[in-house]
Amino acid sequence: xxxxxxxxxxxxxxxxxxxxxxxxxxxxxxxxxxxxxxxxxxxxxxxxxxxxxxxxxxxxxxxxxxxxxxxxxxxxxxxxxxxxxxxxxxxxxxxxxxxxxxxxxxxxxxxxxxxxxxxxxxxxxxxxxxxxxxxxxxxxxxxxxxxxxxxxxxxxxxxxxxxxxxxxxxxxxxxxxxxxxxxxxxxxxxxxxxxxxxxxx
Amino acid sequence: xxxxxxxxxxxxxxxxxxxxxxxxxxxxxxxxxxxxxxxxxxxxxxxxxxxxxxxxxxxxxxxxxxxxxxxxxxxxxxxxxxxxxxxxxxxxxxxxxxxxxxxxxxxxxxxxxxxxxxxxxxxxxxxxxxxxxxxxxxxxxxxxxxxxxxxxxxxxxxxxxxxxxxxxxxxxxxxxxxxxxxxxxxxxxxxxxxxxxxxxxxxxxxxxxxxxxxxxxxxxxxxxxxxxxxxxxxxxxxxxxxxxxxxxxxxxxxxxxxxxxxxxxxxxxxxxxxxxxxxxxxxxxxxxxxxxxxxxxxxxxxxxxxxxxxxxxxxxxxxxxxxxxxxxxxxxxxxxxxxxxxxxxxxxxxxxxxxxxxxxxxxxxxxxxxxxxxxxxxxxxxxxxxxxxxxxxxxxxxxxxxxxxxxxxxxxxxxxxxxxxxxxxxxxxxxxxxxxxxxxxxxxxxxxxxxxxxxxx
Numbered sequence: 001x002x003x004x005x006x007x008x009x010x011x012x013x014x015x016x017x018x019x020x021x022x023x024x025x026x027x028x029x030x031x032x033x034x035x036x037x038x039x040x041x042x043x044x045x046x047x048x049x050x051x052x053x054x055x056x057x058x059x060x061x062x063x064x065x066x067x068x069x070x071x072x073x074x075x076x077x078x079x080x081x082x083x084x085x086x087x088x089x090x091x092x093x094x095x096x097x098x099x100x101x102x103x104x105x106x107x108x109x110x111x112x113x114x115x116x117x118x119x120x121x122x123x124x125x126x127x128x129x130x131x132x133x134x135x136x137x138x139x140x141x142x143x144x145x146x147x148x149x150x151x152x153x154x155x156x157x158x159x160x161x162x163x164x165x166x167x168x169x170x171x172x173x174x175x176x177x178x179x180x181x182x183x184x185x186x187x188x189x190x191x192x193x194x195x196x197x198x199x200x201x
Numbered sequence: 202x203x204x205x206x207x208x209x210x211x212x213x214x215x216x217x218x219x220x221x222x223x224x225x226x227x228x229x230x231x232x233x234x235x236x237x238x239x240x241x242x243x244x245x246x247x248x249x250x251x252x253x254x255x256x257x258x259x260x261x262x263x264x265x266x267x268x269x270x271x272x273x274x275x276x277x278x279x280x281x282x283x284x285x286x287x288x289x290x291x292x293x294x295x296x297x298x299x300x301x302x303x304x305x306x307x308x309x310x311x312x313x314x315x316x317x318x319x320x321x322x323x324x325x326x327x328x329x330x331x332x333x334x335x336x337x338x339x340x341x342x343x344x345x346x347x348x349x350x351x352x353x354x355x356x357x358x359x360x361x362x363x364x365x366x367x368x369x370x371x372x373x374x375x376x377x378x379x380x381x382x383x384x385x386x387x388x389x390x391x392x393x394x395x396x397x398x399x400x401x402x403x404x405x406x407x408x409x410x411x412x413x414x415x416x417x418x419x420x421x422x423x424x425x426x427x428x429x430x431x432x433x434x435x436x437x438x439x440x441x442x443x444x445x446x447x448x449x450x451x452x453x454x455x456x457x458x459x460x461x462x463x464x465x466x467x468x469x470x471x472x473x474x475x476x477x478x479x480x481x482x483x484x485x486x487x488x489x490x491x492x493x494x495x496x497x498x499x500x501x502x503x504x505x506x507x508x509x510x511x512x513x514x515x516x517x518x519x520x521x522x523x524x525x526x527x528x529x530x531x532x533x534x535x536x537x538x539x540x541x542x543x544x545x546x547x548x549x550x551x552x553x554x555x556x557x558x559x560x561x562x563x564x565x566x567x568x569x570x571x572x573x574x575x576x577x578x579x580x581x582x583x584x585x586x587x588x589x590x591x592x593x594x595x596x597x598x599x600x601x602x603x604x605x606x607x608x609x610x611x612x613x614x615x616x617x618x619x620x621x622x623x624x625x626x627x628x629x630x631x632x633x634x635x636x637x638x639x640x641x642x643x644x645x646x647x648x649x650x651x652x653x654x655x656x657x658x
Contacts, residue, residue, distance in 0.1 A: 003273055003429065006481035007254040010490065051457075095419050095466075096385050115455045128466065129418025132411045150444065150455070154436045164401060167267070167464035173455045176411035178373055180325035182340045183217055186373040189325065190380060191411025191458065 037148075040113040044146050045199070047116030051174030052187050053195040064198060068105060068138060071196065076102040081126060082140055095129040104134035111146040111197070112153045112171070118197060119153055121169035128168040132176075137192040142200045213337055221503050224452020242445045243566045245438040246494040249430075250484070253493075256399040256432045257475065263402025267464035269471045276478050277307030283474055284309060284391060284424060285316050291422045291470065293318075293389040299406075299413035300324040301393035302497055303428050303476060309391070321383055323390070323412035325376050341367035347375070384415050389422035394462075394473070396442060397427055400435045402463055404473065407443060409457040423465065425473045430480050430493035436461065442496055445564035449498035488575035491568040501559035501569065553577070605643070612639040 045055045058067055064084045072078050079101045080087035087105065092098055110119040118139050122128050131137050147153050150171065157169070176191025187193060229235050249256060261271045274280035288296060296313060298304060298320055313320045322328055329336050334346045344367040351365075365375060392413045394404040404425050406413050417423050433439055440459075447453045465471030483489040553573050560569045598604050616639065642650065 001273070003275060003475075003477045003481055004254050004257065006477075007257070007429075007484065010481060010484035011251060011254060051455075099381070099385050117455065117459075127418065129415060132414045132418060150440045151437050154440055158401070158436065164463070167462070167466075169461045170414065171455075171459040173453075173457050173459075176409065176457055178325045178410050179451070180329060180336060180376070181343060181369040181372050183213075183220070184369045186370050188373065189377060189410035189412065190323070190384065190415045 040146055040148055041143050041199075043113040044111050044116055047113065048174070048195075048197060049116070051116050052177070053116060053174045053197060055197045055199055058198045058200055061200065064140065064200075067198060068103075071136075071138070072103050078103045078105065079130075079134070080104075081106040081124065081130075084140075091126055093127075095127050095133070098127065098130060098133050101130075101134045103136045103138060104130050105138045105140065106130065108139045108141045108145065108197070109169070110153045110156060111141045112148075112150055113146055114149045115171075115173050117150065117153075117171045117173040118195075119157060119169060119171055121157075121166040123166060128170075131170065131172060132191045134192055136194045136196070137172075137175075138196045138198060140198050140200065218503060221452055225448055225500070225503060228448035228452060228454060238441070238444050239564050239566070241441045242496070242564055243494065245433055245441045246496070246565050249433040249438070250490070250493055253430065253432065253484070256434060257429060259399040260397055260402060260432055261475075263399070264404075264463075264473060267402055269402075269464065269473055272472060272474045274474050274476045274478075277309075277476070278312075280307045280426065280474055280476050280478070281309050281312035285312060285318065287422070287424060287472055288318055288389055291389065293422060295319040295321065295388060297321050297323050297384060297387040297390045297416045297420065298327075299390070299392035299408070299416070300327055301391075301426070303393045303426050304391065306478065307426075307476065321387075323380065323384060323416050324410055325373065325380065325412075328376060328380055339367075340369045340372055343367075344372060347372070380412065381415070384412065385419060387416055387420045389424065390416040390420040391424040391426060392417065394425045394427040395431065395446075396439045397432045398434070398436045398439050398461075399432055401461075403436060403439075404462045405436075405439050405443075406458065406460045406462070407446065407456045409451070409453075411458055414458055414460050417460075417462070418466075421469045423462075423469065423471045425462070425471070427473060427475050428480065429475050429477050430484070442565075446496055446498050449500040449503075449562075449564050486575075488571050492572055494565040494567045496565055498564060500562045500564060504558040504562045506554060506556055506558065605645070608643045612641070612643075615639045 048055045056067060058064055061084045064082070065086065068078070068085055077089045077100060078085075078087040079089040079091060079098070081091070082105050085105050089101060106120065107124045108118040109121055109124060111117070112119070118141060120131055120139070125131055147156055153171070158164070172195060175187045175193055175195045176189040177185050177187050178189035179185050264271055272283050274283055284296075288294075296318055298309070300322065304310075310320055322331055326336050329343065332347070332350060334343055336343075338346070344365040348365050365372065390413070392406060395407040396405045397403065398405065404427065406417075408414075433442065443455065443459055447455045450456070462471070480493060484493055555570060555573070557570055560567070563569065597607050640647070
């Protein structure tokens with residue numbers, strides 16, 4: 001393989017050694033988990049609001065359905081992947097069949113305080129296109145699932161699934177947005193137009 | 202809107218430039234650990250450079266285990282050939298493309314046009330450009346153009362019931378609807394993987410609109426292109442790069458989507474093309490090897506004084522020399538670059554003032570000045586047409602008698618030649634100048650005559 005041979009030659013060049021010795025590995029210090037620090041929850045809520053998302057604190061799981069009913073207006077389609085919430089649409093295995101979903105509800109894998117992001121993977125969503133294709137996305141998250149940083153989120157995610165049984169995962173930092181026209185940030189590009197996190201204690 | 206989109210409109214370009222700088226500086230002020238993050242990102246890139254071949258082999262193995270087909274391309278031509286053959290193998294007549302610098306570098310659009318394969322961009326700015334709309338226009342002008350196009354369209358669904366309002370929100374919604382219709386029926390999609398994590402065997406996309414994620418979730422054939430220096434060891438390292446990428450690109454703390462792909466959806470095909478295009482050769486060069494640290498964030502563009510100055514002179518390049526060079530494949534050895542790129546590069550390297558602002562703001566500390574110095578040196582000895590003319594002129598002016606003779610002939614010729622001939626000779630320079638009729642004598646002759654006259658009187 002010519003490309004790999006050229007790369008191996010490059011790795012043996014004398015000038016590469018300077019680079020190797022110049023940079024010591026810098027490891028990000030571990031910071032608080034949200035379960036130990038309520039400040040992280042507050043930070044998560046503040047960051048989420050800043051990126052255009054909405055966070056609603058819910059008392060317990062039984063309060064999920066009434067909260068969602070308050071968001072969804074009559075006649076809109078709701079696809080739920082949470083057993084606590086009853087939807088009016090069935091899950092379809094063909095991704096294009098989901099194009100007219102108004103609201104989708106699913107669980108999140110993790111929430112990240114520093115960015116207000118949520119982590120989803122194909123075990124929660126069923127179809128990897130679901131959080132993108134639905135007009136509005138509602139995510140159910142527990143406070144103990146919030147971690148401090150994005151790097152920590154990756155570590156927890158990989159530690160929780162050492163066999164790597166997921167094929168897709170995505171960090172969502174708010175709803176989709178575009179600045180193609182007038183250089184103004186407009187929420188609602190090809191992905192969801194809104195992101196609501198229902199935060200359980 | 203990107204800076205490049207606004208090139209046609211200097212005031213708008215300047216306004217966007219200023220806004221992005223403010224956003225970036227605001228992020229800088231807000232983050233007390235900014236310097237530490239820059240060092241982390243630099244260390245990540247440098248560590249991965251040191252064992253790029255191992256990481257690439259590991260990535261290939263992991264992805265193949267998960268059902269992804271991996272291909273290698275030594276240059277843009279080979280990459281495009283592989284894309285075309287993949288599309289033909291899967292009998293696809295159209296392709297959706299995410300916004301990508303790598304695909305632009307490979308000139309994929311031209312290769313697909315030659316094969317009669319239709320290419321549709323999935324992002325909004327790309328869609329506008331494809332419709333022939335200048336994205337630097339304001340919303341009122343864009344609405345007008347879209348309305349005119351729809352009035353002439355034969356597609357019934359494209360005709361709006363009401364006239365388009367010149368409102369960015371409504372226009373974005375209209376475009377969203379249009380692009381969604383295309384993406385929901387796409388047969389194949391090609392995107393650039395921003396980074397790849399070798400240990401997890403994962404490809405990472407980074408964006409705001411969600412267009413690439415939507416197309417990848419629908420299309421039965423998914424093609425990822427990856428520049429070979431974009432591989433790092435693990436996903437934690439990817440996050441270290443993503444952390445500095447968002448603030449430097451658009452002023453966001455984080456881009457909206459960081460999507461990680463490891464295996465294809467059931468009953469679909471996922472391909473990865475690893476593109477070299479001169480990168481492995483650049484890595485062997487002491488002055489150019491640091492360029493593989495670039496993450497393509499455009500921070501150098503935002504802080505280059507040449508960009509600011511050149512907005513007043515639209516004929517000059519309006520991106521930073523360093524960024525333009527990276528974008529046009531300047532790291533490539535000259536024998537690999539296209540002819541047009543060579544011509545562009547020779548002028549780009551001459552534009553750089555060497556102030557080093559780009560190097561200061563670069564989040565991964567790419568040694569840009571060293572590379573620019575190398576390119577300058579290289580292009581100085583490149584025999585361009587201007588250089589050849591210059592050498593002839595130098596030969597002519599080498600002796601005083603020859604110069605005198607040439608001057609005499611030039612003055613005579615100028616009297617007889619029309620202005621249009623001068624334009625042909627001197628190009629743009631000749632058109633801009635109001636050429637005077639030449640004097641009968643050269644300055645030297647006139648001075649000698651004056652001295653003689655003085656002596657006589």
